[in-house]
Amino acid sequence: MNLHIADYLIIIVYFLFVIGVGFIIKKKIKTSNDFLTSGRNIPLWITSLAFISANLGAQEVLGMVASGAKYGIMTVHFYWVGAIFAMVFLGVFMMPFYYGSRARSVPEFLKLRFDEKTRGLNAISFAIMTVFSSGISLFALAKLLEVILHWDFDVSIWLAAGIVMIYTFLGGLTSAVYNEVLQFFLIVLGLSPLVIVALHDAGGWSNIRTLLQPEMTHAWKYMGHADSNPMGINFMSLIFGLGFVMSFGYWCTDFLVVQRAMMAKNMNAAQRTPLIAAIPKMFMPLIVVLPGVIAITLMQPALASKGFNIPSDGNGGLDYTMTLPALISHYYPTGLLGVGITALIASFMSGMAGNVTAFNSVFTFDIYQSYFVKNKSDKHYLIVGKIATIAGILFSIMTAYIATGFNNINDFLQLVFSFVNGPLFATFLLGMFWKRTTGHGAFWGLLAGTLAAAATHGLTLAEGKGGWMYPLYEIHSGMGQAFIVASVSWIVNFCTTIIVSLFTKPKPDSELKGLVYSLTEKPSYHQNKWYLKVVPLAIILIVATLILNFIFF
């Protein structure tokens, strides 16, 4: 793939804009809250698009296109099973607690609901996870640019990290969020022509269905048994593992996404943020799953004349991660090629910035202010937040170089995510809906859940991964293994939390107001029009999602 002046010009314009956004936002940054939490002053459309963009990093984009090519239309489960329902649950049930408690972060909410040690455990594990994610984003960007454009790996790492550092250091969370929204439009508008042209080339959806195996074009029909579908999992594992544990664990408790809703101007906007975000999320498979399905169709013998190929992985298989870059290279001419590459760069950098801004908030509020230096001036914490931003970027660079030793970044991310986020939703579910849950129960439950995740991974083997303790049980696919690890950790956390809570003393009701469902006044929006209310929007989203599942059954 060779870039020309026009392509470079587009990339340079993008870099200038993201840095420019940093300088514009810098003038608004006066306090640590402005820098780390955006001062709860962001319009709904921005919080909603930032909410969805936080999950639209390049790993997700490249990973979903790759999964579309590998597993077919079943990949839509990550959206229509593994996202929309959890987003609706977050908006309707959980945002009133997050927003109403005035907590500045998810770990801080855990402190309010439970105790200091539960916050500490979550804050430290989350901080480590964000740095890993950010570093892997950086590594993946540099690797991609090295492979497709032959750019120097080190230069790409330092250039991308430098630009992210400038705009996050200047404008903090607001700057990161503004660039996430720009990235959202770049990805959607930048990849739409690719989908249209490639779909036309493949003969439309009807031809795709004719040319591919039926299990590649049905979302549910072949889910009865793990052996009968390309993903290697049955519908029960999918619904519980992905649709419940992983999905709710990520969308409802991961501070990176919840932080976007917490920036909203008021409770109603905070509740509607994940609901409005669910609308584009519902249609995102058109941009990130369909290209993968089209790519594998174009490789069928009937369409050999089109001359498209997914690159080989060197072991006789296909390097599915390169599906999207291969499509861009095949269909985009000079000019639009620059747009496509910029969209990829934007998603990598935005993913990194999102993690760094979540890291600096959690480090400043939940680690530094809570355990090291209390009761200092706001200016002090603003400076600490900025230093944490630089430190986060430097840790990310270090992680990126460490990641060169791993050959599958997505596996690694899923693994870290399963260990940390898998069990967390059980803590929140019990904490928010069972007032008897205690701080000791939450802490030991989280710890037991995380250890159970590690043990399950160590005892199961899938596609050569895991089994580092003893390969006791073999699972068809790495994805199935991730679902099982998350499910076991959730169940262990759930049971441990209940048992320990029953033997320890709960907080009095007076301390749990606004933190537990039964003791919290529900927000009502009787004065609003129906489309401004939370529940009607939620019902429409659920019905629409069920219809989409039915259409592609």
Place this chain on the structure above:
Amino acid sequence: MYKKLSNLGFVIGIFFIIISLILIIGGLVSSALAYKLNFYTGFSFLLFGIVMSFFNSNSGQHKEK
């Protein structure tokens, strides 16, 4: 002007207008860029950019405190 620049809709609109101009004008003056797909995309970006820049003047405002 600063007020306009702190409106994200305006900034995104201007970004897409610039990209569209690179695609459209580049396609008119250079054979390397003269592809139908560039023109179609360029005009779509231009339309989107104009709508975002000039019809979104209030909704994206990040209020001054």
